[in-house]
Amino acid sequence: MxxxxxxxxxxxxxxxxxxxxxxxxxxxxxxxxxxxxxxxxxxxxxxxxxxxxxxxxxxxxxxxxxxxxxxxxLAPESVPQDTGNLREDLVLWAEELLDHISSPEGYASLRTVINATAEGEVRDRCLRKRADQVDLILERARVRGEGRPTTGQVMDHVLAPLHFRVLFGVEPTDAACVRGLVDELLSGR
Missing domain, CATH: 1.10.357.10 (Tetracycline Repressor, domain 2)
Structure with a gap:
């Protein structure tokens, strides 16, 4: 701090x-x-x-x-929902993330963190909070006996593309896009 x-x-x-x-x-x-x-x-x-x-x-x-x-x-202290199913947990988490970063306030915050190159600590804390949320989702899946990706894979295949799509205005970036990214991740494509 x-x-x-x-x-x-x-x-x-x-x-x-x-x-x-x-x-x-x-x-x-x-x-x-x-x-x-x-x-x-x-x-x-x-x-x-x-x-x-x-x-x-x-x-x-x-x-x-x-x-x-x-x-x-950008990185609220929220606990991801537990639906009892890894896919649904990831979809809900990613939909909330998308809603947040695509709002005017979230988009402005995202631009602020990117512009603040000297504030790498802030970027790192934001990413750590998101990774902690993913860790929780994946731990719940492990306890249920579900096969699961790694935290890095979720960050690379769901979180990063959503941020990229929002920052560069790639359409469509919506709930269907989120479901597609999660499905691709879980199918191993």
Missing amino acids: TPAEQRTASRPGGRSARVLAAVQQAATELICERGPENVSIPAIATRAGVNPTSIYRRWGDVHQLLASVAETR
Whole structure:
């Protein structure tokens, strides 16, 4: 956890939580409107209705703030659903992923992480959270006695193509595409 994240985590309730939520929302809106490269702390502060010094004190600079917001939005702390079937678990997980990254906020967050080349830690944490979700899905399948791919195979054959398709606007990228990617993975093609 970065020093800025420690400061943010140390005051989780009350006014601090409201400021955090307002700043994250303002940053997300501005990223969607302008792109991450055209967002500044003064603009975020104005939109959030907070003093810019509050933002500098918590995050240090705009790059740290945008990376933090993108990480929060890209890799939520969610537990994948357990349907009792590996294919359905992977399809549901991947459909939720697609819904998330193809939303304006998710797409903006994805662009932010990609643009933040100096923030490799953020990218790595986002990928680790997604890999942890896949690990859980695959462990459930193992316990049920289902044959399963590796985490790397799921990341390479489902997660990566979805991100690529969303970033480059490859159509169709929808639930049928998700099912196709999962089916190809599980059939070994």
